[in-house]
Amino acid sequence: MRLASYNVENLFDRAKVMMLDTWAEGSEVLQAFAEANEILGKPQYSQADKDKLAELLIELGxxxxxxxxxxxxxRNRGELLKRPRTGGxxxxAEGRADWVGxxxxxxxxxxxxxMLNTARVMEALKADVLGVVEAExxxxxxxxxxxxxPSVGGTPFDHVMVIDGNDSRGIDVGILTRAAYPLVSMVSHVDDVVGGERIFSRDCPDYTLATPSGARLHVLVNHFKSKGYGDPRRSDARRKEQATRVHAIVEGLIAAGETHVAVIGDLNDTPDSDPLAPLIEGGLLTDAFHHPAFEDGGYPGTYGSCTANNKIDYLLLSKALFDKVTAGGVIRLGMWxxxxxxxxxxLASLTAKVNAASDHAAIWVDLDLG
Known part of the structure; x- marks a missing residue:
């Protein structure tokens, strides 16, 4: 079977601020948006909260x-704010319960x-199981x-699943599978917490698939915290918490006798980074890029210019799965x-940067599951 992962960067619609040419252009907007939403969600607003919220909303225009x-x-009901004639x-509102919106x-x-090029890349993958990152x-x-x-000659998948996650921007993670690999169960981790805060930026869904040989395959699709905006130290700490929790989930599955486990998706950091160390160096999983049968196409990365500093997409496999790898590779047909x-x-249809399917490569691995 062919297992693949692809960050499609949305299919039909995408937040306008995320369509700017560079992350730097939109990072201040995204940071202010995140901070404002954090305050808006509080049960009670202190005066300091009110002052900061007013500042952030003005910054957002x-x-x-x-x-x-x-x-x-x-603003559907209740009262959140007033706009004095003098400006500002x-x-x-005294808290979240005072207004609806x-x-x-x-x-x-x-x-x-x-959009069509995204579909063409998905067709070129020829995947049996495809993890998708940033689906609306x-x-x-x-x-x-x-x-x-089908409009580009592709064959639709038989099973499609997305569990709505924690991100309000419509960038969830999901899975598509062929008929031979039905989804038999799924477990969401949207409410996993550490220190009173939810761990996952989106989710870490555990999709359990049946295979023709009777084996069970666990596919955990992930999209870790971005480096694109916010305090780098907080972002690093968040990714480390996410990596630590995913490692614990995998550890629990393997302890329960589930030998075929894959963690796939966009982890937003490099293999040698401290935030990913609990997952990469944990001993339970091995990056498919390290398999002798894996071909990286001459570039070590999966994003942007595909340098080593841009290796952020992963197919991490348990030992039992890694031992069954027969081939693997990177598809950059839709990348500028x-x-x-x-x-x-x-692709012949990729003639301008705006037509790129995604800034990410699609990655795949063939597994001999019998």
Whole structure:
């Protein structure tokens, strides 16, 4: 069977701020958005909370209106704030129970050719089991599978699943499988906590699949905390907590006799990083990139320019699975290759950077499960 992972960077719609040319352009907006939502969710707002929230909402462009370039403040009932004629914002709510609504990122359609190129990469993968990172929702992934994939000559998958996670931006993780590998159970870890805070930025769903040989395969799809915005120390600490928890989940599965376990997805850090050490160096899992049968296409990375510093996508396999690897590789057909010179071959339809399917490569491994 072929197991694969692909960060599709959304299928139909994506937060407008995440469609800017570089992370640096949108990082301040995303940071202010995250901080504002953290305050908005508190049961009680202190005066310091109110002052900071007003500052953040103004930074987001909401001083004069509930809609700005990248965000929308939805106020359905109750009272959150006032806008004095003299300018500024006054937070009038005393806590979350005083108003009903939300602070949301505005979305925009993904470039049409980019969407089709995503489908072309998925078809080129020829995967039996595909972990997908940054899917908007199950309905979106299902529609993409049933409508867009066939439009480029692909064969739709038989099973599609996404568990809604902790990220409000519509970047969840999910799985698609062929009929021979049905989903027999799934366990969500959205509510796993440490220090009173949820661990996973999205989720760490444990999808259990049946195989034709009768073996069970656990696939844990992940998308760790980004380096793109926020305090780097806090981001590193969050990824380390996530890596530590995933390692504990895998340890529990193997202790229970589940030998076929894979942790796949975008872990947003390099193999030699301290945050990933609990998972990479834990001894339970091995990166498929280290298998002699794995071909990286001449580049060690999976994101952007694909240098070693951009190796952030993974197929981590338990010993029993690693021993069954027969082949593996990286598909960069949908990634912008640069121009001077072009780094790798791409789809004929990828003629401009905006048409790139994703900034991430798709990665795959063949497993002889009998």
């Amino acid at each position: 909401l001083e004069k209106s509930d809609e700005a370039g990248f965000v929308i403040l939805r 914002l006054e937070i009038t 939300s602070l949301e990122l505005k979305e925009a359609p993904v470039d049409h050719e980019s 929702s199950r309905p979106s992934l299902l529609a993409f599978n049933e409508q867009i994939l 290759p640069g121009t001077r010179p072009k780094k790798w071959d791409v």
